[in-house]
Amino acid sequence: MEKKAAEKRVQELHTLLNQYNYEYHVLDHPSVPDAEYDQLMRELTDIEAQYPDLVSPESPTQRVGGEILSAFNKVEHKIPMLSLGNAFNEADLRDFDRKVKQAVGDDVEYVCELKIDGLAISLHYENGLFIQGSTRGDGTIGEDITANLKTIRSIPLRISQPMTIEVRGEAYMPKKSFEKLNQQKEENGEEPFANPRNAAAGSLRQLDPRIAASRNLDIFLYAIGDFSETGATTHHDGLNLLEKLGFKVNKEREKCTSIEEVIQYVQKWVEKRPHLPYEIDGIVIKVNSFVQQSELGTTAKSPRWAIAYKFPAEEVVTRLRDIELSVGRTGVITPTALLDPVRVAGTKVQRASLHNEDLIREKDIKIGDHVVIKKAGDIIPEVVNVLVERRTGEEKEFLMPTHCPECESELVRLEGEVALRCINPKCPAQIREGLIHFVSRNAMNIDGLGEKVISQLFSHELIHDVADIYRLQKDQLLALERMGEKSVTNLLAAIEKSKSNSLEKLLFGLGIRHVGAKAAKTLAQQFGNMNELKKATREELTAIQDIGEKMADSIVSYFENEEAISLIQELEAAGLNMNYTGPMPVQVESISSSLAGKVVVLTGKLEQLTRNEAKEQLEALGATVTGSVSKKTDLVIAGADAGSKLTKATELGIEVWDEEKMLEEFNR
Template sequence: MDLKTAEAHVRDLQNLLNQYSYEYHVLDKPSIPDAEYDTLLRELIELEEKFPEMVTPDSPTQRVGGTILEMFEKVEHTSPMLSLGNAFNEADLRDFDRKVRQAVGDNFSYVCELKIDGLAVSLRYEDGIFVRGATRGDGTVGEDITANLRTIKSIPIRLREPMTLEVRGEAFMPKKSFEALNNAKLERDEEPFANPRNAAAGSLRQLDTRIAASRNLDIFLYGIGDAGNTNAASHSEGLDLLDRLGFKTNKERKKCANIEEVLEYVEGWVEKRPNLPYDIDGIVIKVDSYEQQEQLGRTAKSPRWAIAFKFPAEEVVTKLKNIELSVGRTGVVTPTAILEPVKVAGTTVQRASLHNEDLIREKDIKIGDQVVVKKAGDIIPEVVNVLAELRTGEEVDFHMPTHCPECESELVRLEDEVALRCINPKCPAQIREGLIHFVSRNAMNIEGLGEKVISQLFRENLIVDVADIYKLSFEQLIALERMGEKSVNNLLRAIEASKNNSLERLLFGLGIRHVGEKAARILSQDFQTIHSLQEASREQLTAINEIGEKMADSVVTFFEMEEVNELIRELEARGVNLTYKGPKPVNIEQSDSFFAGKTVVLTGKLEQLTRNEAKEKIEALGANVAGSVSKKTDLVVAGEEAGSKLTKAEQLGIEVWDEARLVEELNK
């Protein structure tokens, strides 16, 4: 076979196999037997091995896995993947409906969809070719899992039209795949997955793509990231477009004219959900019109035009075997119920929160009781009540200890607090939890230094305080279990990089009581260096807007401790930055910045700045960065592929800048 003939045959096979895959995995209407498909796929594999230059990103051979990834790169979504507010009963849904009516009137409709219990992902297509897939992450930045998503056969790797867009969906593991996976794990004496959602998430976060390929995952697409560059005017039209492009959407969706039809749909699926071949944990209700969605806008975390109805919590009865105590970062001693393992809402539960001693007394909980346990969705399981009538007389009263279970220091109950607290600053449990907090994403953000590694280092006495992190050597780390040379080098680089963090990250990481991320930033902006903050009086602190007396007392008390001052000296000696590197807060009345006091909306893809960088810089100059365009918007910054927000800004006559103009203004 000559090159030209081979190339034509490869293209024909690729097109044919992609069509067969679409019929089988999306339409559920296979047109050829599996054996024939496998024969054609083997022929294509052989041809592509012989002519590797003919392998294309949209070839069916790229689905089979085999790549070993080094790590997951971070990916910024072109528009945020927002989480949804929750409704738990009819009253919540009617309240949501009332708020929608107040904003847009009575002329609107809803779309109801099954809420698939899986992993939210974003898929990017350019000219119809699948180029990137990412996890939701924090809603703005996720992890690139393209190679693993390619192994899901219901994800088209080439669309039926050459469009450029980003779509959102829920990857999941069907019940049949979950059962097969867990049976195989049990045969190998491995721990089975607790539920299909965990199994799907674990599969897509494997560095070996062959594992993801073997798990038989599936996906339903539920929306378009920014529908502005499509002709769709509503969510239902957007879903129809996804169908035409070759995506797999959930056909159980329904357009509802009013809240009564929504409630009828919800009630029907409460009964029918066990019969589905996949898990659902609720119903998503969305206002259909995109224009009305824009009008309703969103909060910082959730859209006002959508809500998730969570199915009623499942309650089961099991035995409370024991009560264990744990000591948190702030010294609070928390009791946890240890239960006979029981299935609740699709998850095997062995532990449940008891919160504090007062709750145990109020519910008259004894060790050995038969208890009712409740769990709804992702909510931590809790003990609802005791079945006292089933007591045998062998049950044992529980009493909170007088001394810390970790360090034996006397526990105290601070004024106006329910919790018992260990106030020994050298308590091992508090130190370990504090170390975990210090390296976390929102604090010093030391990638690779997670909870397990911190616990291991602490157990081996390699770290006893946060300054010790900056003393770790290659020799110490390489000797640890499951730490290879590459991992160690990556970790040491991450530790070194964290030394350059701005002061607010360090301040938050130190875990000063009552000082969260926002307060850490405010204090850093005002005092500029940690040494200035160490010398601050209560009066100086409370003079700052948003710093109250309780927080001021906590900061002063923290820096009065000699061990804290010694820790600061050690960190400084190790080269950790102790100064604020960010922009100073803006006095809007005195500022001559163009942005001071203005409301700005960012839309489209930015090239020179990430969305977060742009937001931080603009807000540092005194502006409010909003998520939707309204009459109150002063400026819209439009990057590439800007959609409906740009259109609305032009309709309202709002000033529009491109990214170059924004960067120019920021650099003045």
Template structure:
């Protein structure tokens, strides 16, 4: 296929995929099965791999950026993103309507919209292409988070509009995504996000866009900042125009002519908000006519033509019937309040987090107490306060046990920790949670072995340790509920395949304290085999830049345990790989040319793929980033290098061709 034919097919595939994406993510009315979308995306990916010079930033294949950023650049909003004044009751709303009516001669009408509880962002398009996405910041200066916003599938990368247009909206995390994210955090024994808003904001401030992509955010667009060719008269026309251009707008808005109609809208959504699939924390009321908005103008902080009615925090009263204790993978014992069922924000609540013993003491929470709990914007219920006036004298003070509720071993409080911990390595709760961690995606990544299956196998006493996973037999699995021949075969094959994983996957799966997936990879690259790592001293470990005292101490202690030594011997006999399979790391002295250098790759190369070149550079001490800046030490330019080459030349960055790279790699 020649380049011209490839360009034609690429354009057709992009147009088709953009249409499929719009139908699925914006209209919520997919016209093709997911498999068809995936097939077309694969076709496009293959074509672009063959003709990398035809890849553009607005291609559907480029939604998730390749390299983590070093930091976010500050950007200035041409039109400030001002915050809104607040209304808390009907009188506040009536006062707003009165002031707006007095500020203009003509009759006023309003648009009422749902106030999404997320993160305000702006999107800038130039001649139809998304060129920048930014946070609100302080209203004047925000941060460039384009790479993260591009991962939101409902944001179009191209629109049919010439000139420059800046649109504004609220990025948010739907309930479904929030619950899945916190469930994953719970499995890793990480602190869960308190509410979807914090989760959305945290996701959009990740330097690695792959993390934002995995969290499945969404967005509603509700306004504009700068629009060179706009000729509309009302805000409601703007909303319709945004929808026509392919932006996702919230359908739940209404034009209101009187304050009574505004109050009806507010009252309706105060009751109905629990039925939404996302969080709202109020209603935004805006003057509809744009000329009247101009007449009313702004105060120093906010527009006079809009206001945000804030919902009161939703609370409920219930009784604490018991406190349940749960033991996690690392032995931390966490108390959970068991409540008389009560309806809060549309769902029935029976449990609330108590975090730790100190919090229980602080709030003087006793079994039998009447509690005020709230959800408000939070998905996870929490205790607001104890209603001491309701006490009868029969309430019981709660004391954390001295022994583990699962195994009876003595609980300890480690230095600088508020949590009590079971340190018995044979505690059944820890063993089960450890198995769940071992098979998780960032560890051994064994398909078909989720929490439910691990719990089932553990309950049936088919597994007790990690090694037992590799001894499972087909006939014993077929006897279990919901285990058919096909699923058992797939499961056993996935377990067998995991034996070939590189060392870092096994290291992370072992659950060594303080050792995350990144540290596991660093250790695997440095020591190359499990045997070398087992023999490493504290001094050997802290000599590595990314390994601190606490982690080094934990690693030494972990490998000093007899049960760990025995387990690793078992795993080796069972055929589990104990060596690092990634790119080899050479010493700085050997390849000093890349040591400490920040390098950018651009253009097509003959001898290496982009990933191969990146791995070879990083293995020799360099750091590969995705964009050229003043911090860039070297640009390596292949054929058809574009804007990155131009920027490097302007900044005076050193530029190499592929042959120079090849010579350096080959020494």
């Protein structure tokens, strides 16, 4: 094909493919079969291969780039992406309505929209061309995830008008995509995602856009960053404009003329929520008029003209068929309820932890009972209570065993502990769980070496301790079921990569009793390398902040154990890094933040940041983040569904912040 003809055909193909993509992914009404779309895409790919200079950023072929990113750049939002205040009941909604009318009068319209459970993002277009997409982040600073957002086919690479505009929306994972992804992860022996929101966020924060592309994400747009130059005078008009420009906007929105209509809308979607093909966690209510929005203004953390009604935790009834016992890496025996499969908060639940024998007695749980299940924080399944009135008399009392279900050793209950424990160091279950812990994300983070693969290797006697992981050979792995050439190559590469981890990853992975991820990092920073830590005395250890007497005794005992020393020598011989290579802690004296030097506890579900992100920012401001509330705690930051830690903080008179106040401190 001649160059001139190729240029013309490329433009024709852009128009056709963008139109067909819009019909399929936004309107959900395709006009051509998939085969025709694929044929046109192949034609465009072939022309671009012949004339590389005809490849443009808005070409449909550029949705998935092959380049793997090294990191995400920071993006400053010119207009902050504020979070919303929450309403939890009808009284909260009426209070919101009262405050709005006090400020702007009684003539108020609201727009109600489904609150999509996903990841808030911002899209920038210049002269109609998509140039940048970013996460919300802390509301002021987000991350540039343009390459990953381009893989979402309902995001137009070019809009219908040559405008410069910023739009905002929620990227999400449809229920079918989520179920398919988790099925794949389970088949690969990997930890499944807890919910579609985590899956969407995890997909968009992948450095390889091809991974994001494989996850089948979608998006709904819900706002224009700056409406002043669009001609729209109401939020409802703004949503209609977004649709005209080619964006996907949720069809279930509704304009309401009174708070009574708002409440009816909320009640309708409380009932209809389970039937949607995507997850929602509430309803967003906004004042419709932009003039009234300006009059109402914002607080430091949220607009006064909008509120999010949060759905209560979903509770369902199912039958508890049996109670299974598992042995953890420290020997603790944990009972788990085996349930008739039931869908709760977006995922299928078949198991729920019962924690210990005391909880079973306290809730009077019997095998065969009908029980109420919910997800704590919409993540962890738990038994709320038993429906005693449904008992038939055939239910069976559950009795904890006297001997380990794995090795038959006698179980003991250590002084001051609720749990029963197997103290046999050669218990196969403890060894297997220790291996699973060693390769986990916060430890050595060996991708592809999940629980199922570890169990498979252990049962085939290919690994007996963590050092054996670094002796695995390609032919051994290829002989295993579901181990193909590519997955084995990737696994061995991941094992090799883990050798360069900083010391704290290895320390945490070794499973030294009482040493969590934070303490492991503190020890690594303090001593610098494994040899210096091995020589540390009890007195030297207790002199370090956050290292108590019990932990110090455990560390000293561990390094006095000949088997432990031998294991470390084997790992060092295998090429594992034994030095701390991470950043050194910031000196508290040099930090001006009010958090500097404070002991902080995080509890409950955070909305804007992950727990690790919040912890990192707190520590960067000089705070010490711990896992339990005590008299030494200075501050508790409580998210949604905060439980006993918040109660204890209140009893001790400890200062409590919500997530928004924490974010305000971060943004000072």
